[in-house]
Amino acid sequence: MAESKTGSTEVSAAADTYPKxxxxxxxxxxxxxxxxxxxxxxxxxxxxxxxxxxxxxxxxxxxxxxxxxxxxxxxxxxxxxxxxxxxxxxxxxxxxxxxxxxYLTRSSPLSLYQSINYHSRTIYLCWHYLTDAVRDGRNQYEKAFGVSSGDLFEAIYRSDEEMVKFMQLMNSIWNICGKDVVTAFDLSPFKAICDLGGCSGALAKHCTSAYPECTVTIFDLPKVVHMSREHFVKEDDQRISFHEGDFFKDSLPEADLYILARILHDWTDERCIELLLRIYKACKPGGAVLLVEALLNEDGSGPLTAQLYSLNMLVQTEGRERTDVQYAALLTAAGFTNIRHCLTGKIYDAVLGHKG
Incomplete structure (x- = not known):
């Protein structure tokens, strides 16, 4: 049988290509x-x-x-x-x-050691079940660690050791990106700030450093607050205080500005709107909410890091990464207006919405 010239050309072209x-x-x-x-x-x-x-x-x-x-x-x-x-x-x-x-030595102020440790011992194990996550459309804590994910943060904070590891992860991330996100917009008009899910207090410290006249209340679960006080926030920092609670269930402190840093990407749209409605109700007139997230391009083309993070949200949480337009829609649904976003050029970006 005569060989197809077209087929021969295609094989030759493929053979000349190195799949680097x-x-x-x-x-x-x-x-x-x-x-x-x-x-x-x-x-x-x-x-x-x-x-x-x-x-x-x-x-x-x-x-x-x-x-x-x-x-x-x-x-x-x-x-x-x-x-x-x-x-x-x-x-x-x-x-x-x-x-x-x-970035790789433990004693460096910019150390990513704890982030690396969390990726190695937690995220890496979850990603072993990425195929199952894509098929099932839900996180994989049960297969990876044998714990129920019925309560998301009970799974994430499944032990004191795991909680501290997660808090150290957040601390190292904000050591690198925190200043950029809290200065993406001029937040100086907001004197009373509430950092919801403020975890280790790293972002709160960036706020008090960038805006000397502000005070920051870290709102988080009681056990997280206890760990933060014990390991991360010095008691002599008079401008940072704590409020224990569950932001889906308990009353929120009144503030001029609420910060949600890497919070909404954990949850479905419905849960996000539920939380934003609670924030809108508690927010002082003329106040605002600052979202800190890895923003996807509107056409879905990237950035690659945000695309991969969205897969990680599938494996680890109930949420996803979103575009600035999608976050604006969530904010609008809760009543916020004059919504703007700012790309920092680093992993995390900022979206600011105002209470009219």
Missing amino acids: KILEYIEGFLISKTLFTSCELGVFDVLLGSERPLSAEEISKAVGASLDGTERLLAACTGLQLLIRHQDNGQVSYSNAEQAKL
């Missing part, structure tokens, strides 16, 4: 776990504490790992440009790259 992107995507989890493991073992912390580059043998002893495994891990981290490899008279040693020093 596809291969990178297939192996993406290898990169994540290399980073996670290096942080978990404390590789970057050991190097930070040394006055000179260290050999693989020195690092392996310091972190309590095999020499062979450590050598391979260090080589991969060098390939990822997280470590710098030095060679002197045939002796190989390693030091932290600047990004690793800033």
